[in-house]
Amino acid sequence: MIVVLLILFPIFLWMVCVSIFWFGGGGTSGSGKSGVVLRSTDGGTHWDGVLFQQNGTQPAPAPTEVLHVAFDPTRPDRLYLGAKGNGLWKSEDRGATWKKIKDSSGLLQPTADVYRVAMSTSSPDVIYIAVFQNSKGRVFRSDNQGGSFREIYFVDPGNIPVYDIYVDPANADRIAIATGQGGVLLSHNGGSTWSVAHWFRESMVRISGNPAVFSEMYAVNSSRQLKKTYDDGQNWADLGSGQGDTGGFAPGSVGGSGTPTPIPGFPQNPLYFGPLSGSSGSGGSGQLSAAIETFAIDPHSFERVFIGAVEGLYRSTDGGFNWNRIETLVYPSAITVTAVAVHPRNHGTIFTGIGSELYRTDDDGKTWSVRMLPTTLRIRGIAIHPTHPDIMFTSMGR
Numbered sequence: 001m002i003v004v005l006l007i008l009f010p011i012f013l014w015m016v017c018v019s020i021f022w023f024g025g026g027g028t029s030g031s032g033k034s035g036v037v038l039r040s041t042d043g044g045t046h047w048d049g050v051l052f053q054q055n056g057t058q059p060a061p062a063p064t065e066v067l068h069v070a071f072d073p074t075r076p077d078r079l080y081l082g083a084k085g086n087g088l089w090k091s092e093d094r095g096a097t098w099k100k101i102k103d104s105s106g107l108l109q110p111t112a113d114v115y116r117v118a119m120s121t122s123s124p125d126v127i128y129i130a131v132f133q134n135s136k137g138r139v140f141r142s143d144n145q146g147g148s149f150r151e152i153y154f155v156d157p158g159n160i161p162v163y164d165i166y167v168d169p170a171n172a173d174r175i176a177i178a179t180g181q182g183g184v185l186l187s188h189n190g191g192s193t194w195s196v197a198h199w200f201r202e203s204m205v206r207i208s209g210n211p212a213v214f215s216e217m218y219a220v221n222s223s224r225q226l227k228k229t230y231d232d233g234q235n236w237a238d239l240g241s242g243q244g245d246t247g248g249f250a251p252g253s254v255g256g257s258g259t260p261t262p263i264p265g266f267p268q269n270p271l272y273f274g275p276l277s278g279s280s281g282s283g284g285s286g287q288l289s290a291a292i293e294t295f296a297i298d299p300h301s302f303e304r305v306f307i308g309a310v311e312g313l314y315r316s317t318d319g320g321f322n323w324n325r326i327e328t329l330v331y332p333s334a335i336t337v338t339a340v341a342v343h344p345r346n347h348g349t350i351f352t353g354i355g356s357e358l359y360r361t362d363d364d365g366k367t368w369s370v371r372m373l374p375t376t377l378r379i380r381g382i383a384i385h386p387t388h389p390d391i392m393f394t395s396m397g398r
Helices: 011-016
Strands: 033-040 048-054 068-071 079-083 088-089 098-099 112-117 127-133 138-141 149-153 162-168 169-180 183-187 195-199 204-210 213-222 226-229 236-238 243-245 281-284 287-289 292-297 305-309 310-318 325-328 335-340 350-354 357-361 369-372 378-384 392-397
Touching: 033 068, 068 112, 068 378, 068 392, 079 112, 098 127, 127 162, 149 183, 169 204, 169 213, 183 204, 195 243, 204 292, 281 310, 305 335, 305 350, 310 335, 350 378, 357 378
Parallel strands: 048 098, 112 162, 162 204, 292 335, 335 378
Antiparallel strands: 033 048, 033 392, 068 079, 079 088, 088 098, 112 127, 127 138, 138 149, 162 169, 169 183, 183 195, 204 213, 213 226, 226 236, 236 243, 281 287, 292 305, 305 310, 310 325, 335 350, 350 357, 357 369, 378 392
């Protein structure tokens, strides 16, 4: 038996939102019991694969790549899983077994890429999913717990995904999405109409909001740079430079201004988030080059955020403006930190995934223990059940 954990917003966040991490994958299929997703029921001491089923209790081919695991904010037994090329799955037993959701409308294809599942405590029957199928990125909405879906947005032109969705926990009709086109878009009526909050020059792959203040959000782009807004996405601070960014351009235009300009009240950040292909080491002026591999928000505080990178594990306690490296048991740059999670009941308990090893600290990074998972795959994502934290999941991949 063996598996892992997660990270997220405050217990309140855990109750109102779904996860704030992204999964990668790669694994086995055919037997129904998957090594690509591991589950623990004792807080990470022992782990085992989960079961994927079809036609009752018959084993189903397991997904080879898991993109997201989401917890129903009001029903602790219910979880959702989005897979690469394998659609949307649901568990009614806290993740022990999974069955594929069959959309009665026929809209959601069983071979779709499902990048994100998002729900709101205010209306838990409403589910939004970020889908890529038929060469288009799309957003689907269900008002009956996944029984049927309708399309509320698609990216034009094609071959561009919608990577992430954030739903206001207090209002299920207020949503933000991040697209591969570089857009951060908002809807305040459940997807009936949309407005552009911002166009960036690069694909936006993550968006996470403050459950107490919808207008405050973090976002990550395809170059692994972290950004933050306080005004519904109209203006963004580049947390790698401490500067504002007008953000890019309208589709079809060339360039756009996009020139970083200082924003009052945004202090200089000593951590530079360079491209994934950039070199590690000194970034000049005391800065560090750190390409984001994983980004996590402490479930206890929206201002306390973590970055996993090639260069190690970093923490900010002021909303991303200043960073400190947390020393783990691995020499910096030796192995990439690919997953981070904070315990929903004890903010000093932090989990990280480095290779196939799971590291745990119970004193905020002063000392660590390590457990090797029974696989040669790398830990790509960690998820802890928000109300039953002994139940934990990890996604494994190359």
